[in-house]
Amino acid sequence: MSDQPLNTLLTQIRQCRQCANQLPHSPRPVIVATPSARLLIVGQAPGKKVHDSGIPWNDASGRRLRQWLDMDEATFYDSQRVAIMPMGLCYPGKGCSGDLPPRTECAPLWHEPVLAQLPNIELTLLIGQYAQRYYLRDQHQTLTARIESLQAQITLPRQFPLPHPSPRNQLWFKRHPWFEQQLIPRLQQRIQELL
Numbered sequence: 001m002s003d004q005p006l007n008t009l010l011t012q013i014r015q016c017r018q019c020a021n022q023l024p025h026s027p028r029p030v031i032v033a034t035p036s037a038r039l040l041i042v043g044q045a046p047g048k049k050v051h052d053s054g055i056p057w058n059d060a061s062g063r064r065l066r067q068w069l070d071m072d073e074a075t076f077y078d079s080q081r082v083a084i085m086p087m088g089l090c091y092p093g094k095g096c097s098g099d100l101p102p103r104t105e106c107a108p109l110w111h112e113p114v115l116a117q118l119p120n121i122e123l124t125l126l127i128g129q130y131a132q133r134y135y136l137r138d139q140h141q142t143l144t145a146r147i148e149s150l151q152a153q154i155t156l157p158r159q160f161p162l163p164h165p166s167p168r169n170q171l172w173f174k175r176h177p178w179f180e181q182q183l184i185p186r187l188q189q190r191i192q193e194l195l
Contacts, residue, residue: 006035006117009135013089013110018102029089029106030056033114038085038194040115040124041065042131044164045088045102056084064165065127068180070188081195083118085111087130098168102130123156123194128164135159144176156190 013029013056020027030046043059049059057065057076065160066076068188076082089110095101115121126132129143136159140147146161173180 006114009113009117013114014091016110018105018109019090020101023090024093025091027050027090028054030054030100031084031085031089031110031114032056032077032079033083033118034079035117036080036120038081038120038122039191040083040118040121041126041127041171042124042135043086044130045086045099046091047099048091048094051091056086061165064167068162068165068184069185069191071191075195083114083121085114087134088164096164107134122158123190124159126159126161128162131154132161135160144172146174146181147183151178156186160187160190162187 010031013031016029017027024083028046028051030050042058046056047059047061050056055077056062062076066073069076086102087107088104089106090103092100124135126135132143132146133139136146143161143163147163150160151157151175163172
């Protein structure tokens with residue numbers, strides 16, 4: 001399959017101005033994808049540091065995520081293996097207790113066309129509640145319950161929910177040590193097999 005349609009689509013996405021009037025800065029959609037990618041990371045939205053650099057997960061959350069995945073930067077940013085597509089493609093701005101939620105226009109507008117151009121995805125990491133609610137459609141289950149349910153599964157699902165690796169979630173990590181002790185090693189093994 002030629003990646004020309006995907007390149008055209010990515011150009012359109014990077015030129016998107018759909019919600020420009022609602023953003024605190026000029027739109028700068030952040031997305032990485034090639035048809036050969038086997039792992040898809042769906043996060044929330046770029047933070048200010050990512051907005052400034054244009055590099056996804058180029059912050060403290062990204063460092064923790066790469067630790068969880070047992071991945072160096074070269075592998076993580078190898079678009080031939082890893083696609084990165086947040087729920088909101090642009091930095092949404094600052095709220096009272098952190099960044100605002102991702103803009104709701106992006107996922108319905110862009111996710112399906114991008115996914116149609118990613119035929120080799122075998123594992124999708126759904127990071128945070130926004131990605132999980134959109135893709136798993138389980139509005140009533142808590143993030144903790146969703147992630148806890150993975151412990152009983154013999155085979156890991158193709159859509160793997162993760163808490164957001166933000167330093168703001170430090171308390172959650174302390175309250176749920178089983179996550180890093182039991183689930184993360186299983187996820188790391190699955191990713192090693194995949195990539």
